[in-house]
Amino acid sequence: RFNIEIYQVSPEDFENYVKGCKEKGFTISTTKTDGVFYAYHAEQYELDIFYWEDKETMDIFLDAPLEMSEIKWPNDKLVKQIPQPESLIGNIRWENSEHFGVYISNITPKQYSEYVDRCIDAGFTVDYSRGEKTFHAYNKDGYYLVVEQHLFDKIYISIKVPEKD
Numbered sequence: 001r002f003n004i005e006i007y008q009v010s011p012e013d014f015e016n017y018v019k020g021c022k023e024k025g026f027t028i029s030t031t032k033t034d035g036v037f038y039a040y041h042a043e044q045y046e047l048d049i050f051y052w053e054d055k056e057t058m059d060i061f062l063d064a065p066l067e068m069s070e071i072k073w074p075n076d077k078l079v080k081q082i083p084q085p086e087s088l089i090g091n092i093r094w095e096n097s098e099h100f101g102v103y104i105s106n107i108t109p110k111q112y113s114e115y116v117d118r119c120i121d122a123g124f125t126v127d128y129s130r131g132e133k134t135f136h137a138y139n140k141d142g143y144y145l146v147v148e149q150h151l152f153d154k155i156y157i158s159i160k161v162p163e164k165d
Helices: 011-023 109-121
Strands: 002-007 028-032 036-040 046-052 057-063 089-095 099-105 126-130 134-138 144-150 154-160
Touching: 011 036, 011 046, 011 057, 109 134, 109 144
Parallel strands: none
Antiparallel strands: 002 057, 028 036, 036 046, 046 057, 089 099, 099 154, 126 134, 134 144, 144 154
16 A cells, blocks of 8 residues: 655645546546545556645555455354355455455456355345345344455455354
8 A cells, every 4th residue: 555645735736636547547436526536447456535625635545456366265163154255366354263354356246146145045134235236144143244246356255253242
């Protein structure tokens, strides 16, 4: 991650900088307001820009693409609650006895939907919410699952143990 804060920035400076970023290819899945610009590059770089007119500052965050490689699907009690995805090219973000979070690549939107179906078949049906790109649910034992479809044929899977009283 690259991060920089720039001072003495006018609204015109912010607009010109955003325009320059678009010219450099940050044109995928863009969000733009008077003080915010989010976008991705085809090479999967993520750009977040925040402009604070009252402070005349601009914060720029540039994140490199996630490094993906062959992963070993865990075989512990927590992860056994959910099905293994079709692809095992990924990046494990969290792995401990209470939380597992992983990005998996090479998953099309159709495969995402099929994976969610398999999670439902595995019992994640309590207080569920299913959308085109997100799925959240508990199973009867209180395990909490999130599955999200991301850009560039990636999904994020997160499972957590039940909340303690």
